[in-house]
């Protein structure tokens with residue numbers, strides 16, 4: 140029996156995840172599911188639970204490396220109109236998980252609302268930006284988020300707000316499986332000043348990151364009191380290549396996938412970089428990207 144009977148229009152099988160990741164890498168998922176409503180999402184979760192199908196939640200795939208073998212699992216993506224809404228109420232914005240972060244930033248800028256400029260140039264969805272507490276030198280998403288609405292693996296929907304909701308460096312204390320939306324508090328600002336900041340952040344990104352390549356942003360988190368990219372650079376690893384994967388010359392914490400690259404090439408290069416940095420500086424680098432499968 141088809142375990143997703145009655146939900147055929149939102150379920151695809153044997154779906155190539157390479158189509159959905161920034162790396163353009165990764166094998167097939169047994170199920171790729173795009174629920175249109177919260178009710179449908181609940182049904183999908185229930186069927187997965189009943190049939191012991193593991194669940195992965197995917198945003199825009201900009202922080203992921205999916206194995207070449209793919210996943211014997213259901214990959215769920217919240218991208219329908221309902222899940223991509225951005226609702227404004229004065230200085231408060233409710234952004235749904237499937238909305239593009241860049242669209243949220245731009246719309247706020249256009250409305251003269253300040254608080255998200257630091258996120259300029261970061262790809263991804265609102266859900267992914269909450270989960271990863273996306274940000275950098277200029278600030279992070281968590282500083283602006285007041286509350287999130289989540290759904291757990293039993294299908295219960297509830298809100299978690301500050302101070303119970305905590306954001307840390309590239310992480311949060313959200314344990315529920317699905318982030319449905321985030322309530323963001325902004326402040327009215329001078330539109331010209333906001334636009335100036337956006338441009339400054341954008342120019343910084345363009346000058347410092349290999350944006351025109353296939354990558355997943357920074358591979359490693361910065362260790363305490365050091366920049367992972369600087370350690371990799373000082374270890375002489377810029378340009379190091381395994382198969383189709385190469386350490387970026389522009390930013391050593393980026394690994395670029397060239398033509399013909401496989402996920403396993405990126406994984407082997409990650410291991411090599413980790414090992415060399417450990418040998419050289421005694422520092423154990425920790426992954427910022429997520430490896431699935």
Ligand SMILES: Cc1cc2nc3c(=O)[nH]c(=O)nc-3n(C[C@H](O)[C@H](O)[C@H](O)COP(=O)(O)OP(=O)(O)OC[C@H]3O[C@@H](n4cnc5c(N)ncnc54)[C@H](O)[C@@H]3O)c2cc1C
Nearest residue numbers: 198199200201202236263264266267268270273274318356
């Ligand atoms: C060129 C480039 C530059 C980048 N620069 C930065 C940067 O400056 N700062 C930075 O922080 N990051 C950066 N990144 C990494 C990436 O953009 C962020 O981590 C982003 O927030 C990931 O969002 P996503 O929607 O693509 O998530 P995905 O990559 O799809 O998923 C990432 C994680 O979020 C989870 N997730 C996604 N949606 C949901 C949801 N609705 N509910 C629950 N969990 C969910 C996934 O399960 C996974 O654990 C960069 C990436 C690229 C390719």
